[in-house]
Amino acid sequence: MQMQKGKVYLVGAGPGDGDLITVKGLEAIKRADVILYDRLINPTLLEHAHAGCEFIYCGKLPHRHFLKQEVINRLLVEKALEGKIVVRLKGGDPSIFGRVGEEALSVSEHGIEFEMVPGITSGIAAPLYAGIPVTHRDYAGSFAIVTAHDKTPNGKPDIDWQGLVNSVQTMAFYMGVKNLYYICENLINHGKSPDTPVILIQWGTWGRQKSVQGTLATIPQLAEQAQITNPAITLVGEVVAIREKISWFEKKALFGRQIMLVRTGTEESKLARELKEKGADVIEFPKWKKEKAAVDKNTIKNIDVYEKILFTSSEAVYDFFAILAENKIDVRSLRGVLYGLSSKTIRALESKGFASFLCTEMKQEGKLLIVGDNQIKEEEPLYTVQYGKCDLFITSKKTADTKFEDIMKRQLEEAQLDTLLFPSSYSVQVFLNEASKFGLESLVDNVKNVVSMGMKTKEMAEMYGIRTHRMPEKPTVESLIHCLASEKELMKI
Template sequence: MMTKPGCVYLVGAGPGDIGLVTLKGYTYLQQAEVVLYDRLVNPLLLEYASQQAEFIYCGKMPKKHILRQEAINELLVKHGLEGKNVVRLKGGDPSVFGRVGEEAAALEQAGVPYEIVPGITAGIGAAAYAGVPVTHREHSLSFAVITGHDKSPSGEPLIDWHALANGIDTIAFYMGLGNLPYISEQLISHGRSSDTPVLLIQWGTTGKQRTLQGNLATIVQKAKAAQFKNPAIILVGDVSTLKKGESWFESKPLFSQHLLLGRAGEEPSEMARHLREQGAEVFEFPRMQKKKHLLKKADIPANRDLLFLSPASVDIFFESLQANKIDIRRIQGEFYGISKKTVKAIESYHCFGKEIAERSPDAPPLVILGDPEGFHRKEQRYPFVFEPDFIATHSFIRVQQTEQTFSRLQEEERIETIIFPNARSVKTVTEGFQACGETPENISTYARVICFGEKSKQAAVKAGYAVSEVLSEPTEEALQEVLLQKEAPLVAAALS
């Protein structure tokens, strides 16, 4: 019996900023069983894929391919015929120099269903993040995207240079820095003024974005002096003069800072969102998966007060009641939450909850529900409450795919400073580093280590890190103050 074919989604990931992927692309990425991704895809996007997804790196650099295009086509067909949902994640727009036509043809020939999901192309996205619109009523009424290299023997683009030089106001050359002298020479020799403004944009829309302004006569020497390299867009035209100093993107307070926020739980942190709003690129590491431990009927306490350590413990408790067909009216004890957020979770089930601070110290012992790590952490904070009666509702395990994200970011030199807010973050982050073949001693040779307090400092030193700074107070505000003061980008382990 033949397996029903799956579907291959050829998705544009946008030029770099993970917020620029389309809603449809994001949805398909979450549903994918296999993800084949390119070098120019921001590795942080991988964190939004399914925890069970298989990742296949298809990185391509000039004259160096991890996988040849023919091999990529074969993998797409193979997994599609196996009935899997496959996402082929491409930088920018898949139809703009993304070879999507070749991949679609291979899938069509094999009878594998596919969809093409457009993305924001780099020529438009990178220009916008540099503060330059590619069209403007006073400067540009036409726009063209041109490959900076092609399949010709020399790799120099074989195009109608006369038509390009004289008929297009704004030209975006993709991946053409290696041919920048040739491009400038051809445009000038075919009629474009040597004074025509040029803007180079490297790693556009990411924290590594760099820009360089010049004109057709000067840009080659300037690019050489500044050591500009691909990936980059060469934007030729008068619109380039609209860039005056830092763009709206480059002027964000935390622009160029790459933050690694270590999390011990499953949910993304609010602090990560706040830092992204300030312009930082944030990697929450390591990615964690919740493993439920549903309670057996005999283990569910009916006549004791219950203390929940997290919203997750509340959800699993009520799921256990349903699984065991236990009526909530049989539970006679009162419900307490360790925090306001946990109390809200209790109330979402139409039950009355109180914060633990409201409970009398003389009340009978509680039954505590949560994850073991959370129990040990909260025990130090509320010693008068905690008794031996503890029931594990869940635990957290590291998602292996997060290791691939870390490795890609490390290759791109986006790991620079680590901040530990507590001892638990030291443990989870260190275990994640070790799974990636990294050690605290080695990472301390190229990354600064900042701790939120003395306890996290002690744990970090014991683990082998060289701690360089302790925050004045363990708050998000103190962290942002340090980030704003430091010139070097920071990597942070988040508050749990």
């Protein structure tokens, strides 16, 4: 019996900000059995893939191609012929210098069904995030996207400079840092004024976005002084001048901050979302995968004997009550006082209709049950020291997702982290357990700011010899953002 062919989606991932992917592109990622992805896509997009999805890195770096184009084409065909849904995930728009035509032709020749899904291209998105619309009734009625390097022997773009200067008012050159002197010289030689405004935008739409503004005469030297490298967009035109009036992204409270948030759970982090919304780049470390654990039915049948129940995370709360429901245990069987390790855990308990308290308020007397994932077994000696004799109830089995290790390593290579954020005391232990896999042991000494969300977290960090530089007044998102925003001058951002 012949295997049914799969399908290939050639998807534009957008310019960097993960929220800029199209709805159709995101749906393709969720359906994918295999994703071949490039260097410049936001890795958070891969988190939307299902657990069994295979990731293949196709990224290219200057002077170093990870996978040759013909190999990528062959993989698309091979995986689709295995009956799989294959997504080729490309930065920006796949049709803008993305070689999508070659890939589409390759799968088409093998009779494989495919779709091309547009994406937001960086030549438009990066200028907008720098406060510049590429067209404006008073400045520019035409716009061109131009490659800044090509397949000529010297790599310099072979284009109609005279036609470009005569007919286009705003020009976006892609990946043009290396040839910047050449580009500016040709534009001036073919009629552009040396005083024409120019801006270089590096890592456009990311929190690490960096902009350098000048003119055709001055921008090469300014870019060199600012050490601008690719990925970067060079925008040329009078419309650049309005940037000062409508710049918005670079005015966000946490713009420029690069934060590592230590994660202890698998659910989406609202804290990470808020930090990104305020302009920060956030690397969530580590990535977790979760499986159901064997249920200790004896414990839940006798849940009423416990006078105190301590939940180690919000996920443990939701998993615990789901287990009770699955085993038809009435929540009114809970006789003990409920506690949480963090304010987030307290909110999860309150959402279930229970009054609860932080662990710092827990009394010594009374039979104690600690509820959490399989990590609490490893930490049992520590809990015994802190709280005395206790029983454990494991809600799930959680392990670091090795599928994301290579992705995480590439994120760390390109980031310049300035902040290490511990949102809970448990996160300190998680970081120490996982850091060695990524060579991050020295991060606590080299990063400018270690931030602990509360006093218990700070005490845990200090117990392991980690100095906390900052702590918000309250363990809330609002207080944390105020704490981080207030140090902009200190951080020289």
